Each structure stands twice: as structure tokens, then as C-alpha cells.
Amino acid sequence: MFGPEVAESLAMSGHGHSAHKLNNGNREEQPTMKIPLLATALFLLLPAWGYSQTTDELVKGATDTANVLNYGMGYHQQRFSPLSQVNKQTARNLVPAWNLSLDDNRSQESHPLVYNGVIYVTTHAATIAVDAKSGKQIWKTKVEYPPETPRIVCCGIINRGAALYDGKVFRTTLDAHVVALDAKTGQELWKQEVINWKDGYSQTLAPLVADGVVITGTSGGEYGIRGFIDGWDPATGKHLWRTYTIPGPGEPGNDSWPGDTWKHGGGSTWITGSYDPELKTVYWGVGNAGPWNAAVRQPGDNLHTTSVLALDPQTGKIKWHFQFSPNDPYDFDAVADMVLVDMDVRGTPTKALLNANRNGFLYVLDRTNGKLIAANKFVKTMNWATGIDESGRPIESDLTKKMRATGETVEVWPSVWGGKAWSPSAYNPGTGLLYANTLEFGMKYTPTKPQYRAGTTYWGADLEWVFPEDKNVGYLKAIEPLTGKAKWEVPSPTPRWGGVLTTAGGVVFSGQATGEFEAFDADTGQKLWQFQTGSGVEGQPVTWQQDGVQYVAVTVGHGGAYVVYAGDERLANVPSGGSLWVFALHPQLVQASR
Amino acid sequence: MRIPAWPVLALVFCLVGARASPAADDRADAAPSPELVSQGKGLYRQLCSTCHGVNMVNPGTSSFDLRMFPREDRDRFVGSVTHGKNSMPAWGDMLQPDEIEVLWAYVRAGGKS
Numbered sequence: 001m002f003g004p005e006v007a008e009s010l011a012m013s014g015h016g017h018s019a020h021k022l023n024n025g026n027r028e029e030q031p032t033m034k035i036p037l038l039a040t041a042l043f044l045l046l047p048a049w050g051y052s053q054t055t056d057e058l059v060k061g062a063t064d065t066a067n068v069l070n071y072g073m074g075y076h077q078q079r080f081s082p083l084s085q086v087n088k089q090t091a092r093n094l095v096p097a098w099n100l101s102l103d104d105n106r107s108q109e110s111h112p113l114v115y116n117g118v119i120y121v122t123t124h125a126a127t128i129a130v131d132a133k134s135g136k137q138i139w140k141t142k143v144e145y146p147p148e149t150p151r152i153v154c155c156g157i158i159n160r161g162a163a164l165y166d167g168k169v170f171r172t173t174l175d176a177h178v179v180a181l182d183a184k185t186g187q188e189l190w191k192q193e194v195i196n197w198k199d200g201y202s203q204t205l206a207p208l209v210a211d212g213v214v215i216t217g218t219s220g221g222e223y224g225i226r227g228f229i230d231g232w233d234p235a236t237g238k239h240l241w242r243t244y245t246i247p248g249p250g251e252p253g254n255d256s257w258p259g260d261t262w263k264h265g266g267g268s269t270w271i272t273g274s275y276d277p278e279l280k281t282v283y284w285g286v287g288n289a290g291p292w293n294a295a296v297r298q299p300g301d302n303l304h305t306t307s308v309l310a311l312d313p314q315t316g317k318i319k320w321h322f323q324f325s326p327n328d329p330y331d332f333d334a335v336a337d338m339v340l341v342d343m344d345v346r347g348t349p350t351k352a353l354l355n356a357n358r359n360g361f362l363y364v365l366d367r368t369n370g371k372l373i374a375a376n377k378f379v380k381t382m383n384w385a386t387g388i389d390e391s392g393r394p395i396e397s398d399l400t401k402k403m404r405a406t407g408e409t410v411e412v413w414p415s416v417w418g419g420k421a422w423s424p425s426a427y428n429p430g431t432g433l434l435y436a437n438t439l440e441f442g443m444k445y446t447p448t449k450p451q452y453r454a455g456t457t458y459w460g461a462d463l464e465w466v467f468p469e470d471k472n473v474g475y476l477k478a479i480e481p482l483t484g485k486a487k488w489e490v491p492s493p494t495p496r497w498g499g500v501l502t503t504a505g506g507v508v509f510s511g512q513a514t515g516e517f518e519a520f521d522a523d524t525g526q527k528l529w530q531f532q533t534g535s536g537v538e539g540q541p542v543t544w545q546q547d548g549v550q551y552v553a554v555t556v557g558h559g560g561a562y563v564v565y566a567g568d569e570r571l572a573n574v575p576s577g578g579s580l581w582v583f584a585l586h587p588q589l590v591q592a593s594r
Numbered sequence: 595m596r597i598p599a600w601p602v603l604a605l606v607f608c609l610v611g612a613r614a615s616p617a618a619d620d621r622a623d624a625a626p627s628p629e630l631v632s633q634g635k636g637l638y639r640q641l642c643s644t645c646h647g648v649n650m651v652n653p654g655t656s657s658f659d660l661r662m663f664p665r666e667d668r669d670r671f672v673g674s675v676t677h678g679k680n681s682m683p684a685w686g687d688m689l690q691p692d693e694i695e696v697l698w699a700y701v702r703a704g705g706k707s
Contacts, residue, residue: 105656105681151683154644156656222644455688457640463648559656565644567651576655 052167053115055212059277068114068542071161071206072424075275076340079426079501081543085550086585087505091519091528094583097551098135102128102578107559109422109498111161111206111540112580114553120183121555121580122159124174124204127181132546135582139186145175145197152200152455154222155561160272161206161540163214165234170214172203178216178232190237194218198455200225203270207232210275210282210313213240217269221287221333224458227267229284229309231316243316245269245286245304253303261297264452266290267305271335271422276351279368281319282311283353285335291450292416293460294329295407301326306334308355310370320370325359325394329403329461330384330445331416332359337424339434345373345482354481356425356436358418361388362484376484378477379419380440381468384412407447411466415443421561424540426500426508427481431522434481435508437496439474442466465566473568476500476510478525488525494570497560499540501552509552511537513562514574517554517581535577536563549590553582626699631707634700637693641685650705658682660701671698 053069061067062074065083073079086094102108104123113120118138119130129138150157153174163170168189169181176194181187194216195201200223208215214232218225231240245267247253254262266289273284289297289305306325309318325332339354345364353367360382364373375388385394396404403410417439425436443463450460467473472491479486494513501509502522511517513536519529536558543552557578563571584590626634638650645657652659663671675694678684685694700707 107656147678148683148687150645150681151641151685151688157681453640457644459640462639465648563653563656565647567647567649567653569651569653571653571655572659574653574655 053164054166058165058209065545067116068112068544069164071111071163071208071272072274072337073501073542075210075277077274077337077424078339078341078429079424079499080428081501081503083503083543083545083550084505085545085590086503086507086519086543086552088507088521088528090585090589091505091507093585093589094519094529094531094552095586096531097582097584099582100130100135100137100580102126102555102557102580104557104578105559105576106157106557106578107538107563108555108557108578109158109160109538109540109560110555111499112542112553112555113162113164114542114544115164115183117546118183119553119580120162120164120169122162122171123578124157124159127162127169127171127186129183129186130580132551132582141181141186141188143173143179145173149175149197149202152197152220152223153202153204154457154565156559156564158204158560160204163207163209165209165212165214168234170207170209170234172205172207172216174202174204176201176203176218178203178207178214178230178237180234180237192232192237192239194230199223200455200458205270206272208272208275208282209234211277211280213313215273215282215313217271217273217284219268219270221266221268221270221290222457222459223455224264224266224290224452225268226263226265227269227287229269229311229316231313241316243309243311243318245307245309247303256300256303257297258300264290264458265297265302265305268333269335271337273311274338274340275313276340276367279351280312281367282313283338283340283367284309284311285338285355287335288331288333289328291458291460292329292331293447293450294327294404295447296450296460297327302328306332306359308334308338308353308365308370310367322365322370322372322392324357324361324363329400329447330359330412332357332418334358336420336422339425339427340367341427341429341481343432343481352481354427354434356420356434356438356479358414358420359385359394360414360419361394362434362479362481364481374482376482378436378479378484378486379414379438381413381442382419384414403445403447409444409446411442412445413442413466414439415441415465416463417441417562417566421495421497423497424499426502428502428508428522430504430506431478432480433478433487433522435476435478435500435502435522437474437492437498437500437510438477439495440468441473476508476520476525478508478522490520490525490527494568495562497536497538497558497562498554501541501543503543509541509554511539511541511554511556513537513558513571515556517541517556531583533581534575534579536571536574549584551582551584553580555580626702628707630696630699631703634696634698634703635707637697638700638705642697650701661704663701665702668698671701
């Protein structure tokens with residue numbers, strides 16, 4: 001798929017990038033270095049090897065147990081690790097290795113990356129490098145943004161992590177800038193403005209580096225934005241391409257918007273996409289349509305809101321799209337994790353894409369062409385639709401039809417928080433199950449007439465939450481992808497708002513809003529272990545092995561959308577306060593297990 | 595800096611401009627008029643609810659539980675909303691004094707209208 005491996009490494013390594021031109025589309029033009037012997041010699045001499053991530057390393061990230069190189073524990077975002085030192089038998093012996101204060105009271109949802117014994121973690125206010133063994137901070141580079149920026153951020157002041165490539169650390173900022181830092185020193189190498197934050201655009205996502213291009217999206221779906229995805233040159237920060245999620249006049253799909261509604265139609269892209277290096281395709285989820293009141297955007301499907309886009313990383317060109325909730329009235333944002341799985345579908349090996357969608361259905365798509373394979377309900381209570389038809393369109397319920405026809409208040413399940421919010425799920429190839437932090441509550445929904453005012457929310461609906469009688473607002477579920485059925489479930493009295501991690505040791509990790517970081521048996525859901533971390537767990541657990549010890553890391557610190565917006569007073573005694581926790585088996589037990 | 599081209603708000607100014615002036619509302623014990631409160635509610639939903647919760651219901655940990663805000667301290671409210679406080683963003687460049695006043699009415703009413 002790539003040129004000679006060594007030449008590729010050299011080209012990507014930071015010392016050889018002059019040999020590799022990053023031009024739109026002509027990625028086929030291979031590095032000029034043609035003499036393998038010379039290449040090998042140079043390769044061996046590279047002094048900064050310890051800080052240079054190549055495309056090849058990123059492609060192999062999912063099986064590289066010594067490092068955590070990709071958001072989602074691999075380009076496929078399965079959040080699965082082949083490690084098994086921590087397993088069903090040993091998990092109860094997990095103890096903290098260390099804790100590092102992030103010196104921040106906002107929500108901590110950052111996905112830690114690990115490369116050669118250094119952890120890279122972010123907050124909205126800083127990028128931090130930490131020695132993975134001792135927990136000592138190596139460098140910290142602050143992020144400055146105007147103090148008014150949080151006004152245009154609906155759902156918690158957050159940063160979800162960095163990307164590593166070519167000796168650089170890439171991240172986004174709340175005021176919509178993409179930044180590259182030197183991985184060794186934290187020194188800023190370049191900083192590019194994405195767009196003016198005052199118009200409601202912000203960034204909280206980790207960038208994706210795919211095929212040598214830094215790719216970022218935008219938040220702001222509640223502020224009347226028009227969403228897009230950008231490609232950047234990692235070496236210089238040069239803007240390579242922008243693909244709008246909402247087609248402009250003359251582009252295919254623009255006629256799915258009446259009048260000028262496309263201009264403020266939402267379609268944010270606030271979660272990192274996944275990537276299939278063999279198909280050279282990036283899969284990126286697209287947010288809800290804006291304003292929420294769908295009558296404003298009728299008639300039309302409002303492409304490509306609530307969709308997944310399959311993109312060429314070199315050009316941003318859309319290869320195919322699949323829309324989940326056409327003319328969406330309920331904020332059924334579809335940005336959350338697109339999990340790439342090679343699985344058996346009724347006897348046929350299939351390159352699939354799994355998505356536990358906010359609208360309450362678990363979709364299985366053929367990721368080579370975007371065709372629907374299965375879509376089944378994974379929540380207990382749903383009344384907005386009765387199913388998904390063969391073409392992939394939801395069959396709307398009488399309740400939704402009535403709301404559309406009359407504008408009357410309706411009690412809808414799931415709510416705007418969805419059957420699963422942003423919380424990334426994990427797929428375990430051993431069990432064939434998707435582990436997801438699902439939600440189980442509804443809302444009273446009243447469409448209202450919105451007025452667009454730049455830099456303020458553009459909603460057009462009044463909401464009130466309807467919590468279930470047993471007060472369990474969700475479940476951690478082990479779901480069969482093709483049926484949506486749960487093999488097991490564990491109630492979440494308050495939502496588990498962070499990510500899920502699963503391992504070949506048969507363990508599932510996640511954490512509660514009340515601070516418990518937990519390990520479960522992947523086959524039965526039995527709780528194996530838990531530890532009180534001191535604040536709500538909203539982070540994304542990761543694992544790696546270093547010098548014979550398997551480590552599990554997670555950021556904690558609450559303040560995400562549920563805490564600030566859902567008004568769950570049961571969390572009043574959970575203090576905020578961000579930190580990074582790292583766990584391992586008790587040292588004596590690690591010795592014994594060798 | 596700007597006059598909002600926002601019809602609903604323009605209406606607010608016409609209807610309540612005089613009554614909402616700081617001088618008229620200085621007596622902290624005077625209950626805010628239901629009209630002001632309901633106008634404040636609309637603005638609150640649009641600008642403040644994302645951090646302070648729908649109907650001001652919020653665990654109060656990541657932001658401030660506005661139901662606990664001292665009802666007699668208008669100056670502190672206007673000051674904090676205009677200039678910001680710690681991680682509370684400033685709104686002075688965006689909101690007119692009349693708009694802050696209807697928000698104060700809504701907060702004084704405890705988020706109920």
C-alpha cells in the first residue's frame with residue numbers, strides 16, 4: 001500500500017519530510033529516495049527517532065501494546081487492547097501507580113496517548129507531557145484563548161486529546177485553532193485559525209492524522225454554524241482542504257434545504273473520525289441539524305446532518321454518505337464513534353462500521369460502500385420511531401408525526417441526549433460484543449420559533465427532562481452488533497459519561513459520574529474491581545505495557561454536558577477537579593505473574 | 595457595541611425599558627413583574643442554561659447554582675455578568691443593561707415563571 005517501508009519511515013520522520021511532498025491528491029508521488037541501502041543507513045542514524053511517529057507506526061497502532069498512538073486505541077477505534085496481564089482473575093489486584101493533578105476544574109475527557117514511555121494528555125487550558133513510569137510532568141504548554149470563548153460552548157469546557165505524528169503533538173483549541181507542538185519540548189511550532197469563534201465555532205476534539213494529513217472538525221451545532229472538516233499539512237500547518245458537511249448552492253444535496261436554511265444548518269463534526277488505511281478512507285460522523293425545530297428546515301432531509309461521511313484523507317472528497325435521522329427534530333447528533341470492525345455477517349466476511357447512534361438504533365454498515373446491513377434498537381424505551389426500513393430511513397412513530405404536524409409538546413424517548421451520547425464504545429473481537437454507555441431517559445419537547453443571533457444558541461425548542469422511575473439514567477451494555485440485544489447490562493444510576501475500554505484479558509473498563517473507576521467481566525458484566533478517583537469519570541481509559549507491567553490510564557474530573565445542563569442534583573456532592581490516574585497490578589503480583 | 599436585531603428583544607425594550615432601568619428596580623424587596631421574569635427566562639435559556647441548567651437546576655459544582663444567588667445583591671449580579679468572574683465568562687460586550695436586568699428578574703424569581 002505504501003512505498004518501500006524504510007523510505008516511508010524516513011519520509012515521515014521529520015528529518016526526511018523534504019523528500020515527501022504533501023500535495024492534494026498526488027500522494028501516489030512517492031518519496032524520491034529510491035536507494036534502499038542509503039535509506040536504511042540514514043534511517044539508522046536518525047537521532048530523534050524516539051519522538052517521530054510515522055504513518056506506518058500509526059497504522060499498526062492497534063497492535064502496538066507498548067504505546068497508545070491513536071485516538072480510540074487504533075485507527076479503527078475499537079478501544080480494544082490485546083494485553084491480558086490485567087484479566088478477569090487479576091483485575092481485583094489493580095492499585096494506583098500514581099496520580100497527576102491537571103490543575104483544572106473543567107471536564108476531563110482527554111484520551112491519553114503514550115509513546116516511548118511518555119504520556120501526552122490535554123485539558124482545555126494546557127497540553128501536558130508526563131513520564132509514564134514516575135508520573136512526573138515533563139513539560140506543560142498553556143493554551144490561551146479569549147475569556148469570552150466559553151459563551152459559545154454548549155456542553156462543557158473540554159478537550160478530548162491530541163494526535164502524534166512526525167515528532168509533533170497536534171491539538172485543537174476552544175477558540176477554534178489547530179496547534180502543533182514539538183513533542184520533545186512542548187514548544188509551539190505552528191498555530192492556525194480555523195474560523196472565527198465569535199460566530200459560534202469551537203473545537204474540543206482530538207485531531208486525526210491519516211495518510212500524512214492532520215484532519216479536524218468543529219463544534220457549534222447549537223449555535224447556528226455550518227459544519228465542516230479540514231485537512232492540514234502537519235509540517236507547516238498549511239490548509240489543504242475543507243469539506244462542508246452541508247452542501248452549498250449548486251452542490252449535490254443543497255436542495256435538501258429550503259431557502260437559506262443551509263447557512264445555519266448545524267452539521268458539526270466534533271468527534272474524531274476513524275480511518276481504514278487499506279481503503280484509504282476516513283469515517284467521520286456529522287452532528288444534528290440546526291435549529292432543533294425541524295419545521296424551519298422543511299421540506300427536505302437536510303444533508304449531510306446526522307450522517308457518516310466516508311472521505312478521502314488527501315482531498316476531503318466525499319466517497320459516500322449515510323444519513324441516520326433525516327430532517328432531525330430531536331438533536332440526534334451522529335458524531336459519536338464510528339467503530340471499524342471486520343466481522344462475519346451471516347457467513348460473509350464483511351468490512352463493517354458500527355455506530356450506536358444517538359437516535360437509539362445500533363447501525364451496522366458496509367464500510368466499503370455505505371450500504372445498510374442492520375439497524376436495531378439498543379435502548380429499552382423508544383417512541384420517536386418504530387424501526388428502520390430497508391433503505392435505512394427511520395419509520396417515524398405517530399408521536400413524531402403528530403409533533404411535526406401540530407408543533408405540540410410531546411414526551412419523546414430517547415431525549416436530546418440520545419440512547420448514547422458522545423461516550424465512546426469499545427468492541428472486543430474475542431466476545432464479538434460492543435460495550436457502550438447507553439442512556440435511558442426522555443424529554444418533554446416543545447418546538448419554538450428560533451431567532452438567529454450570531455454567537456448565541458440557535459435552538460428552537462424547549463425541553464424538560466423525564467427521568468425513569470427507577471432513576472437509572474442509563475446502562476453499561478454488552479450489545480450484539482447485528483441484533484442490538486444486550487448480552488448483559490449494568491445499571492448506571494448516574495450516567496457513565498466517559499469512554500469504554502476492553503481487553504483480551506476479558507475485562508471492560510469504564511467509570512461513573514460519582515467517581516468510581518471500574519472493571520467488569522466482558523462475558524458476564526460482573527464487577528471485578530473499582531476505585532474511587534475523587535471526581536466524576538468522564539475520560540477515555542487506555543492501556544499499554546511497559547517494562548513488563550500493564551498500565552491502565554484515565555483522566556477524571558467532571559463538568560461535561562450532563563453535569564452542567566441536565567440538572568442532576570444527585571451530583572451536588574461530587575467535587576470537580578481534574579487529574580490523570582494510572583493503575584497497574586500490585587508490584588508483587590506483577591512479579592509473580594511473570 | 596451592537597443593537598440586537600432580534601425582534602423579541604426589541605419588543606422587550608419597548609415594553610419594559612422604563613421599568614427595567616436600574617433605578618426603578620433598586621428596591622431589592624420589590625418582586626419582579628411576571629412579565630420581566632418571563633422575558634428573562636427566554637434570554638436565560640438562550641445564553642445561560644448551557645452552564646447553569648434548564649430552569650436553573652444544576653448541581654452547582656462546575657458552575658454556580660443560581661438558586662443560591664443572594665437575592666438582594668443586584669450589584670454583584672450585574673458586576674459578575676458584565677465583567678465575568680473566574681471561569682464565568684463576561685457578557686458586557688454583548689448584553690445591553692436592559693437585558694441584564696431581565697436576567698436579574700428571572701434569577702430573583704428563582705428560575706420560576
